[in-house]
Amino acid sequence: GIQVEQSPPDLILQEGANSTLRCNFSDSVNNLQWFHQNPWGQLINLFYIPSGTKQNGRLSATTVATERYSLLYISSSQTTDSGVYFCAVAVGGSGYSTLTFGKGTMLLVSP
């Protein structure tokens, strides 16, 4: 099956700093999502981004499908950004497909 690798595994930032999280995947995908899992365990969709670039406030994401990687940018980080960030991908054409998650990047933003 498809392999998803995320880096770095852990990241500690001071409030206000910027960061870049990376997701590498081993095959062509037609679905790539970034999620944030908050300290209470809730998984929140951040982006659906199988290709191209999207921005939402202080967060943005870029997926270069031909090179099989995606980047999540967090600017001016806040303590509420703490948690685990997951990249999940799916392969396949029509019909149903399964999301495969990476192991995540654990982010801690200190005041």
Added chain:
Amino acid sequence: EAGVAQSPRYKIIEKRQSVAFWCNPISGHATLYWYQQILGQGPKLLIQFQNNGVVDDSQLPKDRFSAERLKGVDSTLKIQPAKLEDSAVYLCASSLAGGPRETQYFGPGTRLLVL
């Protein structure tokens, strides 16, 4: 719009006991997923339903795990008998039609501890 609901939020049982989890997806969502998330790892799909039919249960340990989705809405996931390695968070998610390009929406999860 209400999100995905799950209960209970926490459960502690002894090994060899049985346990059941409940999920109510977002209204109108045909596809429902159960994931297992072990500490320090990403969620792993256990079973996927399309309405009340199973689409994918290839990673479900069928000797001890079972799931059903009667009437194509609510779903229950059961473990019988539980093992220590079943300690994990069990996440339910739903999507509109289950297509490969759809966003999945997750519930808050049920934290299971098996002693």
